[in-house]
Amino acid sequence: MTPAGEEEKETGRLEAFSDGVFAIAMTLLVLDLKVPKSGEVDSGGLLAALFGQWPMLIAYLASFATILVMWVNHHRMLRHIRHTNDTFLYLNGLLLLLVTFVPFPTALVAAHLRDSHARTAAAIYAGTYEALALVLNLMWSYAAKGHRLLGSQVNAAQVHAITRQYRTGPTLYLIAFGLAFLSPEASFGFCLLLAVDWAFTGSLTRLFGEPRLQM
Amino acid sequence: MTPAGEEEKETGRLEAFSDGVFAIAMTLLVLDLKVPKSGEVDSGGLLAALFGQWPMLIAYLASFATILVMWVNHHRMLRHIRHTNDTFLYLNGLLLLLVTFVPFPTALVAAHLRDSHARTAAAIYAGTYEALALVLNLMWSYAAKGHRLLGSQVNAAQVHAITRQYRTGPTLYLIAFGLAFLSPEASFGFCLLLAVDWAFTGSLTRLFGEPRLQM
Amino acid sequence: MTPAGEEEKETGRLEAFSDGVFAIAMTLLVLDLKVPKSGEVDSGGLLAALFGQWPMLIAYLASFATILVMWVNHHRMLRHIRHTNDTFLYLNGLLLLLVTFVPFPTALVAAHLRDSHARTAAAIYAGTYEALALVLNLMWSYAAKGHRLLGSQVNAAQVHAITRQYRTGPTLYLIAFGLAFLSPEASFGFCLLLAVDWAFTGSLTRLFGEPRLQM
Amino acid sequence: MTPAGEEEKETGRLEAFSDGVFAIAMTLLVLDLKVPKSGEVDSGGLLAALFGQWPMLIAYLASFATILVMWVNHHRMLRHIRHTNDTFLYLNGLLLLLVTFVPFPTALVAAHLRDSHARTAAAIYAGTYEALALVLNLMWSYAAKGHRLLGSQVNAAQVHAITRQYRTGPTLYLIAFGLAFLSPEASFGFCLLLAVDWAFTGSLTRLFGEPRLQM
Numbered sequence: 089m090t091p092a093g094e095e096e097k098e099t100g101r102l103e104a105f106s107d108g109v110f111a112i113a114m115t116l117l118v119l120d121l122k123v124p125k126s127g128e129v130d131s132g133g134l135l136a137a138l139f140g141q142w143p144m145l146i147a148y149l150a151s152f153a154t155i156l157v158m159w160v161n162h163h164r165m166l167r168h169i170r171h172t173n174d175t176f177l178y179l180n181g182l183l184l185l186l187v188t189f190v191p192f193p194t195a196l197v198a199a200h201l202r203d204s205h206a207r208t209a210a211a212i213y214a215g216t217y218e219a220l221a222l223v224l225n226l227m228w229s230y231a232a233k234g235h236r237l238l239g240s241q242v243n244a245a246q247v248h249a250i251t252r253q254y255r256t257g258p259t260l261y262l263i264a265f266g267l268a269f270l271s272p273e274a275s276f277g278f279c280l281l282l283a284v285d286w287a288f289t290g291s292l293t294r295l296f297g298e299p300r301l302q303m
Numbered sequence: 304m305t306p307a308g309e310e311e312k313e314t315g316r317l318e319a320f321s322d323g324v325f326a327i328a329m330t331l332l333v334l335d336l337k338v339p340k341s342g343e344v345d346s347g348g349l350l351a352a353l354f355g356q357w358p359m360l361i362a363y364l365a366s367f368a369t370i371l372v373m374w375v376n377h378h379r380m381l382r383h384i385r386h387t388n389d390t391f392l393y394l395n396g397l398l399l400l401l402v403t404f405v406p407f408p409t410a411l412v413a414a415h416l417r418d419s420h421a422r423t424a425a426a427i428y429a430g431t432y433e434a435l436a437l438v439l440n441l442m443w444s445y446a447a448k449g450h451r452l453l454g455s456q457v458n459a460a461q462v463h464a465i466t467r468q469y470r471t472g473p474t475l476y477l478i479a480f481g482l483a484f485l486s487p488e489a490s491f492g493f494c495l496l497l498a499v500d501w502a503f504t505g506s507l508t509r510l511f512g513e514p515r516l517q518m
Numbered sequence: 519m520t521p522a523g524e525e526e527k528e529t530g531r532l533e534a535f536s537d538g539v540f541a542i543a544m545t546l547l548v549l550d551l552k553v554p555k556s557g558e559v560d561s562g563g564l565l566a567a568l569f570g571q572w573p574m575l576i577a578y579l580a581s582f583a584t585i586l587v588m589w590v591n592h593h594r595m596l597r598h599i600r601h602t603n604d605t606f607l608y609l610n611g612l613l614l615l616l617v618t619f620v621p622f623p624t625a626l627v628a629a630h631l632r633d634s635h636a637r638t639a640a641a642i643y644a645g646t647y648e649a650l651a652l653v654l655n656l657m658w659s660y661a662a663k664g665h666r667l668l669g670s671q672v673n674a675a676q677v678h679a680i681t682r683q684y685r686t687g688p689t690l691y692l693i694a695f696g697l698a699f700l701s702p703e704a705s706f707g708f709c710l711l712l713a714v715d716w717a718f719t720g721s722l723t724r725l726f727g728e729p730r731l732q733m
Numbered sequence: 734m735t736p737a738g739e740e741e742k743e744t745g746r747l748e749a750f751s752d753g754v755f756a757i758a759m760t761l762l763v764l765d766l767k768v769p770k771s772g773e774v775d776s777g778g779l780l781a782a783l784f785g786q787w788p789m790l791i792a793y794l795a796s797f798a799t800i801l802v803m804w805v806n807h808h809r810m811l812r813h814i815r816h817t818n819d820t821f822l823y824l825n826g827l828l829l830l831l832v833t834f835v836p837f838p839t840a841l842v843a844a845h846l847r848d849s850h851a852r853t854a855a856a857i858y859a860g861t862y863e864a865l866a867l868v869l870n871l872m873w874s875y876a877a878k879g880h881r882l883l884g885s886q887v888n889a890a891q892v893h894a895i896t897r898q899y900r901t902g903p904t905l906y907l908i909a910f911g912l913a914f915l916s917p918e919a920s921f922g923f924c925l926l927l928a929v930d931w932a933f934t935g936s937l938t939r940l941f942g943e944p945r946l947q948m
Contacts, residue, residue: 101378104319104749108326111753114833115761116330121837126848134850138857152833156826163746181371188329188367192336203341205349212353316593319534323541331545396586403544403582407551418556420564427568531808534749538756546760611801618759618797622766633771635779642783 102180103166109184110159113191117148120195144198146280147213151194153283154217155187161224161254168246169231170239179227186220197276210272214264214279221257228254317395318381324399325374328406332363335410359413361495362428366409368498369432370402376439376469383461384446385454394442401435412491425487429479429494436472443469532610533596539614540589543621547578550625574628576710577643581624583713584647585617591654591684598676599661600669609657616650627706640702644694644709651687658684747825748811754829755804758836762793765840789843791925792858796839798928799862800832806869806899813891814876815884824872831865842921855917859909859924866902873899 121144124137138145162183169176193213200209231237232247260282267275336359339352353360377398384391408428415424446452447462475497482490551574554567568575592613599606623643630639661667662677690712698705766789769782783790807828814821838858845854876882877892905927913920 101318101322103746105322105326105374107746107750108323108753109330111750112327112330112757113333114829115754115757116333118758118761118833118836119334119764123837123840123844125844126850129850134845134853149830152830153826156829159750160822177375181368184329184371185364185367188333191333192338195338199338199340200349205341205344208349316533316537320537320541320589323538324545327542327545328548331548334549392590396583399544399586400579400582403548404578406548407553410553414553414555415564420556420559423564531748531752535752535756535804538753539760542757542760543763546763549764607805611798614759614801615794615797618763621763622768625768629768629770630779635771635774638779 099166099169099172102172102177103163106162106180106184107159109187110155110162113187114152114155116191117151117194120144120191120198121148141198143201143276144195147194147198147276150276150280150283151190153286154220154279155190157283157286158183158187158220158224165224165228165231165250168239168242168250169237171237173237175230176227176237179223179230183220183223183227186216186223190216190220201272201276206272207269210268210275211265214261214268214275217279218258218261218265221254221261225254225258314381314384314387317387317392318378321377321395321399322374324402325370325377328402329367329370331406332366332409335359335406335413336363356413358416358491359410361491362409362413365491365495365498366405368501369435369494370405372498372501373398373402373435373439380439380443380446380465383454383457383465384452386452388452390445391442391452394438394445398435398438398442401431401438405431405435416487416491421487422484425483425490426480429476429483429490432494433473433476433480436469436476440469440473529596529599529602532602532607533593536592536610536614537589539617540585540592543617544582544585546621547581547624550574550621550628551578571628573631573706574625576706577624577628580706580710580713581620583716584650584709585620587713587716588613588617588650588654595654595658595661595680598669598672598680599667601667603667605660606657606667609653609660613650613653613657616646616653620646620650631702631706636702637699640698640705641695644691644698644705647709648688648691648695651684651691655684655688744811744814744817747817747822748808751807751825751829752804754832755800755807758832759797759800761836762796762839765789765836765843766793786843788846788921789840791921792839792843792846795921795925795928796835798931799865799924800835802928802931803828803832803865803869810869810873810876810895813884813887813895814882816882818882820875821872821882824868824875828865828868828872831861831868835861835865846917846921851917852914855913855920856910859906859913859920862924863903863906863910866899866906870899870903 122141124134124141129137193209193216197209197213200206228250232251235242235247238247261279264275264278264282267278337356339349339356344352408424408431412424412428415421443465447466450457450462453462476494479490479493479497482493552571554564554571559567623639623646627639627643630636658680662681665672665677668677691709694705694708694712697708767786769779769786774782838854838861842854842858845851873895877896880887880892883892906924909920909923909927911920912923
């Protein structure tokens, strides 16, 4: 009953709203960087006090880059999607819930990476990204199955390329999740590496034979 | 005096601005999740300390899902509306005021669900959603009365379907409000159930013979 | 050198960016509402503890309504403007600076309305709105002078109507500013009255013979 | 394979998303302005207590104006760009990372401008802007090299004018960075002067023979 034109506009709104959530979640991360007060700075000076916050600085960088990559993936997916329905909206809502949640595990891993709770914190951090990657895959599988929500101009080769590319995320974050129990630092470092690599260079994922993300 | 094209654009701006408020309110909810410090974690470990925050985690989930449902409803309504006037803007402003307010009752119910103030907190939580549902109904009644602000393509059956669907919200949240005085936990749980059901499955509202929300 | 079409698009971006700032400033206001902890609630109960926060609740309402009115005015103005230049951007930047500043005097007046600093706090609160109203008037005077930045379809009667309407703001907030030194509560109450009246009913400004705001 | 129209739309999304990040970062700055509590205000009164916060107030103004200038530059650049690719997205992501980071050095310089850590704080503050200016230059050089990502309507004179104009930023912030080690106050004041001048008057940069920024 709705002409194609109106449905495209619906997708536009879904994207604009999702973009807002992505942008705000990325910007809120800075609120966890704490300015050391004069009394808290010892003889090493301010620079040393700031470097003492390195887990938070690195977690900020890793989370920023990861949300950026998720945003690029989200847009890439929605460029191929013309129709929406309830189930797709449900999955998108779940993705946004996880995106807004990211600042919490970020602060958690930064606070506990150097104490006895490092394993739990690193596992929750990697687990959040595993969940994000899984929901992104679910959204794409659902939309692409039988060409359900795709535009008519999307061909099978494009669908296959995206499907293959998306598949690496859950596998790699599962490794990061497992690593958390062996070495929290290694797990956290692996998450950072994945985010920076995906966002910026793409060389690691090319080892898996995947093409670079194109927005 | 204004051609239809320009009025449509006005509605577009109203929506974009409202979308911003909805997206930010949803994302700010995460700021109330507190990272337990090392000294605050007892022998049960970090995971136990986090589960001890369950009221906040559940309130976060419930409020996120409720704002998401309100956003879907808001968009659904505005798809049928072509014109705006002062009264409609007044009602939309009132809706946005309540949307930005949601993080406060969310933190309130999370902080007091397990102490002697649970009834008051749960009643304020359910009462906020009752107010949101009432304002949404008011907006629709006002816009639809005598086809006041609707586009000419909207027919009576569509108006009736939305009217019936919107009517369940105030009734159900009134039940949640009343429940707060008998059992705060039940009231809070009912709000969560409503949000998750509306956002994700729609099975409960179908008991009332209502169709699922379509964006 | 630039065709009219491209300049309209520039105005669109300016508005979208400004909308974002307005929406975020409105939503951040809720962060100053504090949830009373269990130990802070005395025998009067949670509801009494919340009502004890009335200056913050009312300041929240007043500031929300005022930013909403400023947003409506901003949009109304930009509907008539087709061109931008450096000076107009400078004035818009100044307006946005004041909009993002609003949460600060809001928290200030809420914290000090009942202590010996009430006069200073109320004067800063009213003074911020005076500055906002003045910058809005400056933007319009600059744009309308000699039809400088207006679209060709805007006629002299429309310009005159907006000019007259905008003129009431600085006058009324100057009264609120002066009132702060006589009675901080009266000044604060007057600001609230103005915001609610402008946002919602328009009856007070009609006493001055002004038409209602139309978005 | 992608028609020009679709690529323009991609740039539009990139801009809308970037706009969101700029707007949020600018608005979050206000969260660092602290309301002095009654007990913290001495006999000098509230106004004196607020003026005692002058480093934060000035840092707020300087950072707001600087992000505004960066936003104007970002838009100006993207008006000339029609195509995007991975490297350009990488650079834009880096720019947004630095934009979201600005509230941190802002709070840092405000907290330490009057203690023994002033040099470090002022150097980090100026250094952040140096990095922002460098990334903006990198984006433009990359896009403009061999007309790589530019629209076909952009001519060599326009490219040259922007290139010359952008070049002043890194030079001036390098001076501010160096000044931090001689006089932190002078460095901070120079950053403020640059931001206010670029945002509002453009007279200083005209000394260098550069035309004013045009949005």
